[in-house]
Amino acid sequence: MKIDRRWIYLAIGIVVFIPMLVYLGFPIRVTKEVRSVYERIDSLPPGTVVMVPMEYDPATMAELQPLAYAVLRHCFSKDLKVITTSLQIEGVTIIKEDLEMIAAEYGKKYGIDYVFLGYKPYPGIVILNMGENFRKPFPRDYYGNELDSLPMMKGVYNYSSCALILNINATSGVDYWINYANGRYKAPLAIGVTGVMVSDYYTFLSSGQIFGLIGGLKGAAEYEKLINHVDLACRAMDVQSIAHSVIVLFIVIGNIAFFATKKRKKSI
Amino acid sequence: MESPDLGIVLWYTFAAFLTLSIFSFLYKDNPFYRLAEHIVVGISAGYWIAILYHTSLQDLWIEPLTKNVLVLFTPGGPFLLECSRVLINIIPGVMGLLMFSRFFPGISWLSRWPIAFYLAITAGVNLPLYLQSFTVRQMQATMIPLEGSTWKIFCDVTIIVGTICGLAYFYFSKKHKGVLGGMAKLGIWILMIGFGSTFGYTVMSRISLLIGRFRFLIDWFNLVVNYIKA
Numbered sequence: 054m055k056i057d058r059r060w061i062y063l064a065i066g067i068v069v070f071i072p073m074l075v076y077l078g079f080p081i082r083v084t085k086e087v088r089s090v091y092e093r094i095d096s097l098p099p100g101t102v103v104m105v106p107m108e109y110d111p112a113t114m115a116e117l118q119p120l121a122y123a124v125l126r127h128c129f130s131k132d133l134k135v136i137t138t139s140l141q142i143e144g145v146t147i148i149k150e151d152l153e154m155i156a157a158e159y160g161k162k163y164g165i166d167y168v169f170l171g172y173k174p175y176p177g178i179v180i181l182n183m184g185e186n187f188r189k190p191f192p193r194d195y196y197g198n199e200l201d202s203l204p205m206m207k208g209v210y211n212y213s214s215c216a217l218i219l220n221i222n223a224t225s226g227v228d229y230w231i232n233y234a235n236g237r238y239k240a241p242l243a244i245g246v247t248g249v250m251v252s253d254y255y256t257f258l259s260s261g262q263i264f265g266l267i268g269g270l271k272g273a274a275e276y277e278k279l280i281n282h283v284d285l286a287c288r289a290m291d292v293q294s295i296a297h298s299v300i301v302l303f304i305v306i307g308n309i310a311f312f313a314t315k316k317r318k319k320s321i
Numbered sequence: 322m323e324s325p326d327l328g329i330v331l332w333y334t335f336a337a338f339l340t341l342s343i344f345s346f347l348y349k350d351n352p353f354y355r356l357a358e359h360i361v362v363g364i365s366a367g368y369w370i371a372i373l374y375h376t377s378l379q380d381l382w383i384e385p386l387t388k389n390v391l392v393l394f395t396p397g398g399p400f401l402l403e404c405s406r407v408l409i410n411i412i413p414g415v416m417g418l419l420m421f422s423r424f425f426p427g428i429s430w431l432s433r434w435p436i437a438f439y440l441a442i443t444a445g446v447n448l449p450l451y452l453q454s455f456t457v458r459q460m461q462a463t464m465i466p467l468e469g470s471t472w473k474i475f476c477d478v479t480i481i482v483g484t485i486c487g488l489a490y491f492y493f494s495k496k497h498k499g500v501l502g503g504m505a506k507l508g509i510w511i512l513m514i515g516f517g518s519t520f521g522y523t524v525m526s527r528i529s530l531l532i533g534r535f536r537f538l539i540d541w542f543n544l545v546v547n548y549i550k551a
Contacts (some may be wrong), residue, residue, distance in 0.1 A: 062347045069531050073539065115533020116526060142372055143365065172376045181446070193380055228455075232447075236454040248526030252519045259480070260462035262454065269522065270529040289532045296528045 061303060068299045069292055077291045078283075086258055087275040090219060090243045090265030091127070097216050099132035102205075104215040106222075106230070107151070108176075110143035113223035113247055119286035120245045120273035121151055121221050127280045129159035134205050135167040136187070136215065140176040141224055149195060163196075164203040171195030177229045184238040186210050212240035219265075221245040227254070235262050245272060324551030325544055337541040340534055386410040483511045 094103065105124060109117040128135050139148040149169055156167050163169075170191040173179045182189040187210065188200050200206045212218065218240050220230045227244050235242040241264055246254060248269030257263045267276060270293065273286035342357035389410055393403040416438060422431040463484045465477050489501055490508030497505045 059348060065528075065531070069528060070535055073532065073535055112530070115536075116529040142369055145372060145376075172372060173381070174373065174377050177443075177446075190381075192385075195376070232450050232454045236450050236458075248522040248529065249519070251522050252515065256459055256462065260458045262458055269526055270532075271525060285536070289529065292532050293525060293528055297524065300524060 064299065064303075065296060069296050072292045072295045073288075076288050078287075079291050079294050081271075081274050081278050081287065081290055083275045083278060084272075086266040087272050088279065090245075090267060091276060091279040093217060093241075093243070093264060094124075094127055094133070094219070095131065097131065097133055100134065101216045102134045102136060102209055102214055103128060104136045104138075104212070104218045106138045106140065106218065106220050107148045108139060108141040108144060108226055109147070109221065109223040110141055111147065112143075114144070114147060116247050116269050117221050117223055117245065117273075118147075118151060119270065119284060119289070120267055120276060121148075122155055122284060123273055123276040123280055123282065123286065124219060124221065124245070125152065125155040126158070126282055127276070129155060129161050129166070130280070132166075136170065136205075136209070137167065138170045138179075138183075138191075139172050140179055140226060141222075142172055142174070145172045145195070164198065165205055168200075168203055168205055169195045176226045177233065180229050180233040181237070184211055184233065184240075212238045215240070217241045217243065217264075219243045219245065221267075223247045223250075231257055231262055243267070325548050327548070330544055330548045333541045333544050337538055340538060344534075382410065382414055386414065482507070487511055 097103065105121075105128065107117075107121050109121075125135065135152075137148065137152055139145045149171075152167065152169055153163075156163070161167055170187065171194060173190045179190045183191075187206070191200060193199055194203065208214065212234060218230065218234055220227055220234075220242065222230070222244060223246070227246060227250070230242060230244070234240045242262070243265035244254060244257075244263050245267035246269070248271070251266070251268035251272075254263070254266055258266050267273065270286050270289050274290045277284050277287045339357045339360065342353035345351055346354040386407070389403065389406045393400070393407055416435040419431045419435050422428045463481055465480070467474050467477055486504045486508035488508070489504035490497075490512065492501070492505075495501055
């Protein structure tokens, strides 16, 4: 039995497209590793500085952008001060726009409530230098302002000035944050990564090097549920559930066909 | 309803055309797919250069160098101190320029200097930290006291047994027979469960990307309809 794989592409396309038109609201269970990030941020008093470095690009924004929105909404609703960097070159302008958009939703002002440091090459070296002083790798922010001219940055020098770091990352650059920001400077670190990367980073959760792990669109949906703001991720999880069911069905049919063909060949 | 700007509609339409061109590869290779692929590569290279110049070369090299050179030639300043500052700016610049020597076969060996410098620094910084973060801390995480609820003990035992058996599978100095063979067999089962979990997450990841593109196409369609209606 042979099926042209393009039929499978078409079937997946249809089962992804049609559920996007309606919101079904399938239940989403919040996991411990996502809740710990939410609770840690939620417990911070207003005015606390947190660092949310975001590293995703057009290829991975579908997965991590909803998470970035949810986390920024949580931080701004709690009146926390947010420092952001983007150490992945393709994502700099996307992240700038995302940050500006969510900040505008909460009426936050640049330089007072949030700062975008932008991009510098060689993430490892930049992360190491930020542990000494943000001004070393970033003498100016993304917009060309000197860091000392921004009210929010007064008295904010390095990771020790931040209550936590939540790195939203689609690259292996997350290793640098674990190795340098947590390993060398002992900064409390949580990570939000793409689905492909999640299983690699559970080991760092059990070793205590990160205090939370938010995985892919599912993690973003859990976070949206926690902040009570149904948006892109929660809606997308309906589609995921239906598409996954169809993929499981294909795997079962494929295996039945495989074993049936094998049996027939043997009998011949 | 406010009419969308024609410029935005055109850019969205171009982006939608590129998305559909990439999707067309699912049917078979074709000139539209290749066009989209080449545009991505070309634009990425140009974008990299522009961002690198504005956020790095200008900020971290040209501006400090210009400032320090100007101070150096201002009479009355501490000459030696200023000289050292200029040198600190010049040395990395020269090192960077040496990378371009690869284009000239006669002096291409010079490009090894900055590479050697970078490798030495990276190795020096990373060796102790990598060992600590990616080996020692991971080993520590498997040295856990077996206490607490039955479920917690079961999970901890799974981690310990899983780690030991997984390592046993990669032990090739002895034939996989007897106890070692059994451990290796269990190890491969544990590895397979791990791969299965990664594969499951990968499927979710890829479907997420498809959702993202479909969402963009729906937005584009709505934008065009609104523009036509307005």
